[in-house]
Amino acid sequence: MSNNHIYLRYLDMKxxxxxxxxxxxxxxxxxxxxxxxxxxxxxxxxxKSEIANGIQGVANDESYTFGIFLKETDELVGRIALTGIARGPFQNAYLGYFMDEKHNGKGYATGAVSLCVEYAFNEIGLHRVQAGVMPKNVPSIRVLEKAGFRHEGLSKKYLKINGSWEDHELFAITAE
Structure with a gap:
């Protein structure tokens, strides 16, 4: 999966x-x-353990973890994953990602989110992808909004981040 500047591929041991x-x-x-x-x-x-878990997740249709690579240099600049995949009537996954600080603000994260969502809908047949973001993480919220996610609400004390239970704004996108 690629666009003009980046491509996504499964991470492997190398x-x-x-x-x-x-x-x-x-x-x-x-x-x-x-x-x-x-x-x-x-x-x-x-x-290596994290990558092995990612490979196992694909084999079990539980998660899909990709590296975000620059096309020009093949440098690994981030990671993006679809996790907690639920099949049946839900057909949902959670999206998580991170990007190298020196590559923030260049559109790579938005591009990676769009490519990953396209994969979720077109390749593995999901209907919905959702993401939670702490309200203070404004750049990540902008990434999701630019990629077409809609705001769905606030979950109080959603995840334990950096030692504290943090609220998260919930965003989602569906195949429609």
């Missing part, structure tokens, strides 16, 4: 070093928006 570099380089930048992670997460083995 990406573990690049994923680790990305997370270490952005650790302080990401922390206000993520759960507190054990130091073992920030190791090559930790990233």
């Amino acid at each position: 990406d573990a070093g690049s994923l680790l570099d990305l997370k270490l380089r952005n650790r302080d930048f990401f922390q206000p928006f993520e759960p507190i992670r054990d130091d073992s997460h920030f190791t090559l083995e930790g990233q």
Whole structure:
């Protein structure tokens, strides 16, 4: 999946070093928006385990995890995932993503969200994709709005982020 500047592909074991570099380089930048992670997460083995879980998720139709790569250089600049896939009458997934701080504001996250949603609807047959964003994460809210997501409400104390239970604005997009 690609557009003019980026492409998405499943992460595989050869990406573990690049994923680790990305997370270490952005650790302080990401922390206000993520759960507190054990130091073992920030190791090559930790990233290999995360990639292995992603591969298993695809095999079980439970999740789909992609790296976001620059077309020009093949540099890994982010990750995007469809998780918690529910089939049956729901046909829903949760969307989560992160982008290297030095590549923010260039439209790559919006492009990745659009490509991932297109994949969700056209390739794996989902009807709905939803995302939760802390109200203070205005850039991420803008990404979702630009990608066509609608605001659906506020969930109080939704996720434990950076050690605190945080409210999240809920956004969704459906195949229609």
